[in-house]
Amino acid sequence: MNNPELAYLLGMIVGKGYKIQGVDETEYRIEIPHKLMKVEGMDAILSVKASLLDIKQRLDPLIDTKINVTSDSKSVTLLSFKLNNSAYLARELNRMLTYNNYKDFRIPTEVFNAAHDIKLEFLRGLADVTAHARKSNLAFGDPAGHRVYIEIPDNWYLVVDICNLLKDVDTPVQTINWGHPNFRDPNLKDYKQGKEHAWAREHQIKIYADVFEAVGFNIEHKKRALELLANTNRQNWAGKRTKIEQSHHKFYWEKPERSKKAKPVHPMIHDHSIPAEIRGQNFNSWIEVAKIMGYQP
Numbered sequence: 548m549n550n551p552e553l554a555y556l557l558g559m560i561v562g563k564g565y566k567i568q569g570v571d572e573t574e575y576r577i578e579i580p581h582k583l584m585k586v587e588g589m590d591a592i593l594s595v596k597a598s599l600l601d602i603k604q605r606l607d608p609l610i611d612t613k614i615n616v617t618s619d620s621k622s623v624t625l626l627s628f629k630l631n632n633s634a635y636l637a638r639e640l641n642r643m644l645t646y647n648n649y650k651d652f653r654i655p656t657e658v659f660n661a662a663h664d665i666k667l668e669f670l671r672g673l674a675d676v677t678a679h680a681r682k683s684n685l686a687f688g689d690p691a692g693h694r695v696y697i698e699i700p701d702n703w704y705l706v707v708d709i710c711n712l713l714k715d716v717d718t719p720v721q722t723i724n725w726g727h728p729n730f731r732d733p734n735l736k737d738y739k740q741g742k743e744h745a746w747a748r749e750h751q752i753k754i755y756a757d758v759f760e761a762v763g764f765n766i767e768h769k770k771r772a773l774e775l776l777a778n779t780n781r782q783n784w785a786g787k788r789t790k791i792e793q794s795h796h797k798f799y800w801e802k803p804e805r806s807k808k809a810k811p812v813h814p815m816i817h818d819h820s821i822p823a824e825i826r827g828q829n830f831n832s833w834i835e836v837a838k839i840m841g842y843q844p
Contacts (some may be wrong), residue, residue, distance in 0.1 A: 548657040551668040552609040553636075555765075557643065558672025559626075561652045561705070566644050573637050576627040579676050579766070598675075598766045599624065610636065650701045654708040659715065666716050670762045673697075673709065678764070680756060680772040686721060691783035691791065693776035694721060695759040697752040701726075703822050703840065706750045710842040713754070718761050719798040720842075722833055724751040727821065728813035729830045735811060743815060755795040756780055799834050800844045807831040 548554060559577045560566070567574040579599070603614050614628045630637035643655035658669050678697045686692030699706050703725075710720050724730055731746035732738055738745075756776040764770040784791040812829045819826075825839050837843075 548661045548665055550609070551665060552605060553639070554658065554661065554665045554668035555672040556606055556609065557640070557655070557658070558669040558674075559676050560640070560644065560672075561649065561654060561669075562673035563649050563676035564652070565648045566641070567647070568632070568641060570632075572629050572631050573641060574627060574629045575640065576625060577676060579624045579626060580622060581624065581768075598768075599626065602626075602765065649705075652702070653704055654712055659712065663716060666712055667762060670709075670712060670716065671765055674762060674764055675766045675769065678759075678769070680759075680764075680769055680776050682776065684753070684776075686753070686755070689783075691780045693756045693780050694753045695756055695773065695776075697754070698749045699752070700749040701820075703750070706752060707837070707840045707842050709752060710837070713752075713762070714798070714842075716761065718754065718758055719796060719801075721753045721755055721758075721795070723837060724753065725833055725836050726750045727825075727830065727836065728815040728818070729810050730833065732813065732815075733810050735813060738814065744818075746813075746815060747818075747820060757791060758795050798844070799837070 559579075560575060563578045563580070565574075565576040567576070599616055603616070606614065610628055610630070612628055612630060614626060616624065616626055618624045630640075632638070632641070643657060644652060646652050654669070658666060661669075674695075674697065677699060678695050680693075680695045682693065684694045684696050686694055697709060699709070706723065706725075710723070713720060726746065726748045728738075728746040731748055737743075756773055757780045759773060760777050764773060780795075781791055808831065810829060810831050816829055817827050822840070825836055828839075830836055
């Protein structure tokens with residue numbers, strides 16, 4: 548793959564899209580969330596609308612058909628278009644998108660085999676529809692620890708694909724909050740209250756804002772929020788003996804392993820929604836899950 552527009556479009560579809568394939572044509576839908584009306588002082592809805600003009604202008608020559616934009620709610624804008632199945636773009640998309648929606652999509656091999664700039668375009672497309680940069684995303688309350696969250700519902704394997712593609716572009720993940728009983732209900736509080744499936748939430752890939760600048764966004768309010776939070780991290784780090792890069796730009800395998808307190812065995816670790824590779828196992832660290840699922844050096 549060597550087309551940056553195709554890579555960006557594919558990232559958006561894999562991150563929050565649907566493929567509805569018929570006999571003669573396929574419809575593609577992409578959800579662009581803006582779940583906070585105000586994001587770091589900016590109106591997210593207005594930002595998405597303005598950014599969509601730029602996105603449409605960029606994708607129009609590639610798609611070469613009408614791109615529909617609708618706002619079904621206050622939290623989501625929907626971008627959609629239809630292609631004849633015989634069209635080159637439809638053949639390429641349908642070949643690489645082997646499932647029907649973002650809860651099952653994987654990152655195609657063609658993206659992993661692509662050049663550095665193409666990988667970045669794919670990640671920006673994915674980040675524009677799945678990632679958020681907010682002041683509340685602090686690590687341990689550290690004023691120099693603002694982070695970007697990439698939120699992936701249900702799709703365990705896509706989480707690992709994203710982490711490995713980030714690794715390819717030298718962007719370390721700080722942590723993953725897996726949608727797993729041991730991490731979302733570590734003390735069985737919800738379980739004991741009869742909320743057996745309260746743990747089954749989205750997976751959150753967390754990356755320091757100053758590190759994620761290497762990837763970035765195209766959606767304007769996200770781009771501006773990222774710049775603000777990355778600069779805040781650097782300003783609040785100033786004066787420390789080490790450089791911020793020495794602390795934030797590290798993969799988990801470049802850090803010393805720390806022993807973790809054993810978590811109580813959670814009865815829901817056997818749930819069928821958990822991948823077979825890790826089902827039935829109790830975990831004390833997000834890294835244990837990451838290693839088994841395939842995010843490794």
